[in-house]
Amino acid sequence: MKTLRIAGAGLVASVLIAAGCGGGGGIGGTGQDAGTMRVSIGDAPACGYEAVNVTIERVRVNKSPTAGEGDAGWSEVVLSPARRIDLLTLTNGVLEDLGQTSLPAGRYTQLRLVLATNDAAHPLANSVVPTGGQETALETPSAEQSGLKLNLDVDVPVGKVVDVALDFDACRSIVRLGNSGRYNLKPVLSATTVLSDAGQRVVGYVDPAASIAGTTVSLQSGGTVVKAAAPDATGKFVLYPVPVGSYDLVVSATGRVTAVMTGVPVTLAAYTYVASASAPLVPPVSTPADRPVGGTVMPAPATVRALQTLGGATTVEVRGGNVDGLTGAFQLLLPNGAPVASPYAADPLLLNFKADAGAAGHYVVEATSSGVSKTQAVDTSVPVAELNFTFP
Template sequence: MTFHWKTALAVASAALGLFACGGGGMSGTGASASGAMHLSLTDAPACGYDNVYLTVERIRVNKSDTAVDGDNTWSEVVLNPAKRIDLLTLTNGVLSELGQTTLPTGKYTQMRLVLAPNTGPGANPLANSIKPTGGTEVALSTPSAQQSGLKLNVNMDIAADQVADFAIDFDACKSIVKRGNSGQYNLKPVVTVIPVVSSAGMKVQGYVQGAVALPTTTVSLQLNGVPVKATVPDLNGRFVLYPVPVGNYALVVTAPGHVTGVVTDVPVTATAITTVNTLGTPITPPLATQRAITGTLDPSTATVRALQTLTGGPTVEVAWGLVEVPTVLPAPASFSLSLPIEAPVVAPYVALPASLNFAADSSASVSGKYTLEATSGTSIQPVPINANAIVSPVAFTFP
């Protein structure tokens, strides 16, 4: 199985107080100077699932990005017993503790997340499984994770006598692949490792209007068209994005049947929480007409998304193609997504505003205009489309 990774590679060592944790252990080579690594797990929204369960056995790190499973240079956090987590409970800033271990100082460039195996079709509960909305729980195929672990390329600095704190951020929606009509699902992880350099900031909060306070709504912070952190609003419309690396972002709200809402230049600092708006002034994207976009991806491990560039910038991701891998390989995968025809509404960020000033970006070069971007490995294929008219199926083929 081929894995597609998005990783956030900025890491800072912070003199944080030691966190208590259970089950942490350390193996590998020793060193006279040491620091510590603390880990937690969080999640972005899932689409079409009520539960996504993963059971974590251990997290391994190495200073070499080419180290293999049997090398004696690994250090690890061992969870004893292994921890079964429903990723969909880890939205709106919720973190699940994974543990902490002492490490020799230095730069670590490889992390592996090792999951427990599903012991058989009758196992109860299944170690790794999903429950599609309206369906029954089924096993999630994770062959690589049960052996050498899910590999993440990272850039972690461990300093002497300090704790480096990291959140492993799964994107459950993008990480689950349906295998045709077989009723089976594969784990194809999209994961970000985010440094947590402060408990006082790195957080953005606000509200969406009640009509879009639904599990199908996504609120994300994006940089150059790449979501850095995403969540779903709660039943009151409140959203919390945490942890988020320090920087300036576009806050993007997407909800089926509504136009895309964008707040530009949202600042994130390490010292304070960023409040976009209040319950009395919620983000309210207007209704929209949706256009269905379909196509194929060859190889089936490729991914596809829809980007839209606002007048004067930025570019934002509006949708991710839901990919269905054929039951029998090799064969192209199919994808589908739904895009609003009407123009997105945009407002500049203002600190503690009485209300956000949204206006439609109705430029002829924006309304209904998107770029489909397919990715396979390091290769990217962009295809411009105009959703104001019916779009023929788009076929992406990579050498």
Template sequence: MNLHPLLRPFAANAMLAAVTLLAACGGGSSTTSGSATGQGTLRVALTDAPSCGFDEVNVTVEKVRVHRSSTAADADAGWSEVVLNPARRVNLLDLTNGVLAELGQTELPAGIYTQLRLQLASNGSTGPYANSVVPTGGTETPLDTPSAQQSGLKMNVNLTVAANELADVVLDFDACKSVVTRGASGRYNLKPVVTVLPRVRLDGLVAEGMVAPAIALPTTTVSLQNAGVPVRSTVPDASGRFVLYPVPAGTYDLVVSADGRVTAVMTGVPISDSSRTFATPTGTAIDPPAGTPRSIGGVVSITGSTTIPLATMRALQTVATSTVERHSATNDVVTGSYALKVVAGAPVTSAYSAGATTLSFVADPTADHAVKYQVAASADGLLALSLPADVTAGDVALPVVFAAP
């Protein structure tokens, strides 16, 4: 069987390749799929972006299902399945820094598949639970996943399975954005944010490098971003090494966000489907200067309504000519409160150079770039907001009020 070199639907555009969505049981737009002859193979793995505030985020996968129609119902004919027997319980926080959990593979008719569902097991009445979280310093708490226990977590995709070839994909499960706090109840909901990425062999779609061991902490995030949107994120290991994989081929900003350190950005980092990218020369590490920790926070609401929307809050910062995400979080769905961790201090920047033997980051000379952020707020069915936040004088209280739909 020949290895498919790169899934065609993902290669055209690096941002569209990573089909990021809020997985749900709702429908999608109708799609007419092309037909093909012969059999191909679909292989699926699972990985995770960094999580925040948890020691464990556990999910138990029963099966992965794909269909050619984006509107196919659960009981319709035409589904192909990767069945895990027994179901596999995975701590998503073990799947960072390039680590993958293999879910399995299946043969299926060649063609274009437009719907993928990830089906999770139901929780029992006692622990250990199939799906759960362990808050930092806390105890295991069930993770409520109502949609996943019926028809599965739905994703609209555009996946070509060619005859006699392997379509190899990774489900990138963003645990930080997927776990929603329910106020003081001590309960958590799972509203998954999942990205579907291609995987290749030949040592491609990989970036690796080092940050200083002093900042190799669970709160440090290294990400590859396109126009301020993280495409792949991870936390470095204890030595400072980071691995970002898989990443759609393209050119990105490499962003390092560490507590108490200014933002560091390396521009023009290339990702290829045929070779590994080393972001830092041998013997060097990214070590941003110290900054002053700040917080931007408040309450999310809708004008004239008592409903608390679930919103994604992103702290964006300008570094040289790039816009990057410093931190993101969702609000509490009961109280509406949110908090974004930022820093006051001039960010530093450097341009990627394949032949470099040293690292050379320089401070951004624009004063506003050190203290001024834009908070981008988005929620399903509501008009997105962009709000300024200046942390010169200290923490910023920033209520976010969406217009009524």
């Protein structure tokens, strides 16, 4: 998921002055009523794509969560010229700074990220490159008009600087449209206030043998992904920035069982290390082989995910994504082997992963369309019949 980071005395924007990019436009705060905002962008893993390019034109913020495009109270961050960024080049905690601005102090509750239009002069301003495929225009009608909307709850104190990181989940934000060769952008965005570079970060290693294409490491809360990353070639992963709290760390890899570490703390004061290069996380090979679970969700667009409960208490998301935007079709490849879990230990040598045989092959598949969800329990120890979810 990509991270659009906004830093400042609070969250809001009037004018963005990006290093090397110029800036302009907007309504800024001045004198004693102003704070400062910085903006940067980063990412997390994206499945099935070699590149996800977006061209950012401006960022609009408002104190009203219901303000319309033409209503009063908007401040703008303008990138001049607009900047084209491949979100997939920014991962494992890397953030690209876009600039900073002065703005009126106060609480901001709405942000809109406005992308440039794919036009005759710039037909691939926003595009995707499917794995092994050709670069294709990414259709972004909402972004080109009113902007990609995100609800916020961020204070901009007078005379202070605040960082806010926006996660742009590229994997869940791109919708394939059947065999048409077309792709839509259906953005999945979230925001995290960055309070300290000294903490809010989880660092670890996955065994490089298990760190293959499609491997993800995520921090989850109650089965909801808060932050995700793809390990690099050495198996190292960095999850940053993350809100202070306690999380379940989940390692998902093709052909491997799901590995879960419970009670992982995230603090402001220091990094949290969950494994080292000499003692990496090693999810066991899944036996028998992974089982495909597929079907349809209509109407599309819609999302689907597979949840698994360990120890009768800890629920995690194992796989998930968008269904096909035209046909509603989906397929999830789910591990059959018993998941393993261990409580967090500061010393990776003290981790004690144990298999949960009772959870092996047992999942709940959740489909969501227009904010409404339906679920179906499945057992992958045997072939699973096609699942069909229909919403009114």
